Amino acid sequence: MDVILTLDQERLVADAVAVGRFQRPEDVVREALTLWERRERELAAFRVDLDRIEASMAAGDARPVKEESMRELVDSVKRRGRERLAEKAARQG
Structure with a gap:
């Protein structure tokens, strides 16, 4: 898979590797994807809660x-x- 980064993104990745925060650029991308996955799971859970709350309100259970x-x-x-x-x-x- 080829990924094209902006110049700012490339600098961010290079700086993270240069200071030792990550060993390789691939580790930076893996970390970013891990955070994105977590955010997507949390967003999905929020949407489930929101649907449940809206259904409860529609049923008249809310005041x-x-x-x-x-x-x-x-x-x-x-x-x-x-x-x-x-x-x-x-x-x-």
Whole structure:
């Protein structure tokens, strides 16, 4: 397989080999492909999650997040936290 790189890409590869980060230009390309494969897998997983979320929303399983609902959630978390701290203090005291 022949690959044509831009001059900047060629310099980047040559510099990486020259400073000892990689032994050969092929190692640079292999590393780049490995990172690309990882990114593609992560993107595919994200798309699966996004499809699942969109399906859930379409089925009516989601509820809109508004400022008021966020305040209610924060208040609920704080209240439960305070209750737990009070229970823990009562058990210790």
